Amino acid sequence: MYRLFSRVHGGLKPVAVVVKNFIQSAGIAIVSQRASASGGPASGSGASASASASASASAAGGGGSGKGGKAKEVQGNPAFVQALMELLVRSRQLVGEQFSGDSMFQKALKDAFEIFINREIPSSKYTTTDHLATYCDRVLRGVEKLVEDEMEEALQSVVQLFAFVIDKDKFGEIYRNQLARRLLNQTMTSRSAEQSMIGKLKMRCGPQYTSKMEGMVNDLNLASELQKRFEGWTNGEGASAATGMDMEFSTTILTQGWWPTFKEVKLAVPPQMKRCQDVF
Numbered sequence: 001m002y003r004l005f006s007r008v009h010g011g012l013k014p015v016a017v018v019v020k021n022f023i024q025s026a027g028i029a030i031v032s033q034r035a036s037a038s039g040g041p042a043s044g045s046g047a048s049a050s051a052s053a054s055a056s057a058s059a060a061g062g063g064g065s066g067k068g069g070k071a072k073e074v075q076g077n078p079a080f081v082q083a084l085m086e087l088l089v090r091s092r093q094l095v096g097e098q099f100s101g102d103s104m105f106q107k108a109l110k111d112a113f114e115i116f117i118n119r120e121i122p123s124s125k126y127t128t129t130d131h132l133a134t135y136c137d138r139v140l141r142g143v144e145k146l147v148e149d150e151m152e153e154a155l156q157s158v159v160q161l162f163a164f165v166i167d168k169d170k171f172g173e174i175y176r177n178q179l180a181r182r183l184l185n186q187t188m189t190s191r192s193a194e195q196s197m198i199g200k201l202k203m204r205c206g207p208q209y210t211s212k213m214e215g216m217v218n219d220l221n222l223a224s225e226l227q228k229r230f231e232g233w234t235n236g237e238g239a240s241a242a243t244g245m246d247m248e249f250s251t252t253i254l255t256q257g258w259w260p261t262f263k264e265v266k267l268a269v270p271p272q273m274k275r276c277q278d279v280f
Helices: 002-006 012-037 051-059 078-098 103-117 128-140 148-162 168-185 191-205 207-234 271-279
Strands: none
Touching: 012 078, 012 103, 078 103, 078 128, 078 148, 128 148, 128 168, 128 191, 148 191, 168 191, 168 207, 191 207
């Protein structure tokens, strides 16, 4: 097909426009379905999408049913994100197999995805960026129940979609807040998966983008080592100084510049815990 169009005078450029419009329509159909689920008006520009794209869009409503039969939008909606992932796979296959990966069609794909990935839905609390970042959180907390290979594939797919996001700083902010909670609440399923995802973002956006994320992970590693040293000290040369520690005590030292700012909670520390703090 690619050779056929390339023989026509000016054939590639108008065909690339058709491909862009086709992918864009399929993407808007998916986003519009989410808009409809959140109570917003669905865009008519998705009407020309293919049947397969419409099927993906139907899956993108996500969340359970609310009043009036409308689905309640869930942040990190897996059906919506997976529909975008499937569309990206099909679009890349189209460009690769039918147009030999020609740069003009690669650009058509990129331009189409950038339009609907960054499309705002006024009635929705969440943007596609919110959904992408929170879907990562669901994967890394084990909510999606994926095995290791599936987890790696899902994270790689999210990063490929993330490439089309214009406001990458917003994604980074959401991701860092969620990473902090996973680390501090110990809800992550795999430290290697966390480091793999940070590595993918680093390759995409550079070391400055992920420096705070890496600092947070390093803080947890250092805190674990420090806790072991403290326990060894209280069981050895510091045993006499640790007299009166009649409760299980662990601590995590954090570097202030790495972590998000949380609301300060004033806590009246009981005497037993104050004793542990003094010994530490």
